[in-house]
Amino acid sequence: MLVRSFAERETKALYKRNMLGWLWSLLKPLTTVAVYSLVFGVIYRAAAPSTANGQAEVFALYLFSGLVVWNVFYAIVNGSMRWMDGVSDLRKKIFFPTETALIGGAAATLLQSSLEALVLVIIMGAMANLSWTLVFLPVAMVLAAMFALGLGFAAAIVNARYRDIQHLTAILLSVGFFMVPIVYTPDIVPDRAYGLPVARIVELNPLNAIIAVARDAVYFLETPEVADLAIACAWAISVFAAGLAFFRRRSMAISEEP
């Protein structure tokens, strides 16, 4: 109930004063797809693996299918700190479980992202590249949301005390984007570079498994590998649970600060 109120608030705050409304939220991801496709697909001539029906090797779509998941992750980690700040005054005057504000914000983000996912699916449909495996796309998005929220809980608590955490998070997120195979395919990653096991690092990134699930679902149209699903679930659930526990233990102290 409270989660719903906060989710509605977030959605309204974003689009209330905007004539373009929901379409506006598509502009940013679509621009990102266009720019990265230009740089990596056209200029660097990155090759995308072929889709299930073998018709297309469109780098933009390969990119988009990973980006959908990344955007959920990014928006929630970043938003958590903002949602926390948004209710901190309120929380000093009335008791409510503060985590509901973050969960509501994450729910609103998922809703917006589903629009993005819908566009991706429509394009895939136009290219006759659809299958029942599509059902795993929302699964991947929810897993990404849980994983992000777990980290967001922790970031929100720390940021409430040390305001520069949000800048640090922004830097880490922009590094993180290139640590997962979104603008490149996993198979071109070298085993070792500069003495570092690069392929291993990319592979062990929890988001890697989640993005792999999404790509299998919507690009390759294969049933996601059980190993990927298991790893993705394990990370999402454990990080979410740990973040929530930490948040619950610490949020009371923060609302007592003058």
Next chain:
Amino acid sequence: MSDPARVQAPAVEVSEVSKRFRLELNRPTSVKEAMLRLGRRDVRHLWALRDISLTIDGGAFFGLVGHNGSGKSTLLRLMAGIHRPTTGSITARGRLSALLELGSGFHPELTGRENVFLNGAMLGLGRQQMAAAMDDIIEFSGVGDQIDAPVKIYSSGMYMRLGFSVAVNVEPEILLVDEVIAVGDEEFQQRCLHHMEKLRSGGTTIVLVSHDAALVRRLCDRVGWLDGGQLRAVGDPDEVLDSYLRQSSDAGDAQSDLS
């Protein structure tokens, strides 16, 4: 008062509660500062309440008096669950509605109506229940058409009236009120007092924090007196208030002697 149906379990039980606040002067607000100031931190602790034990019976109208900084508001916040006691425990039984300060629990960007729903959700009430109470809330607050305007454009009077209106119209089992009614005009104050008396006769437990001894004497059937974070006296309003006022005037005399 002797009606057996009204004799209930205690609504609020405060047992051996102490509350310590951590105050840090120039607390670092960034990691950078924290690292620069490593080991040179000025942390102080303030005991806002010490060893308070208090039972408020169901259906009682309980008054809390005391000077500024005596811990009244802290105690009310602890009852409301906003703060947690450092030691001891507080139990409140029943749906608790609190009106702690001006426009408490409103989000400035949302409209009055949206805030009513948000507040309701915080009290555990569903949308339908709040929708049912909406007309009463708007009517009582006198906010009128402005209910659909964001509360940030409200005057302080409107803020407070809507806040009070929500707090009393959600059928609370326990109502905590902190001084706020003093803000409204005479007419609204009277309506608030009238409404609180009505709630009270409906079985709601009310805890009122106030400086106004006359008001407390008129409304409350039990009074607690907080002084410097400690409970000086609790009991019959006349007795407690008389000694509170005597002490206040003594302190006042002492102060005017000094000046």
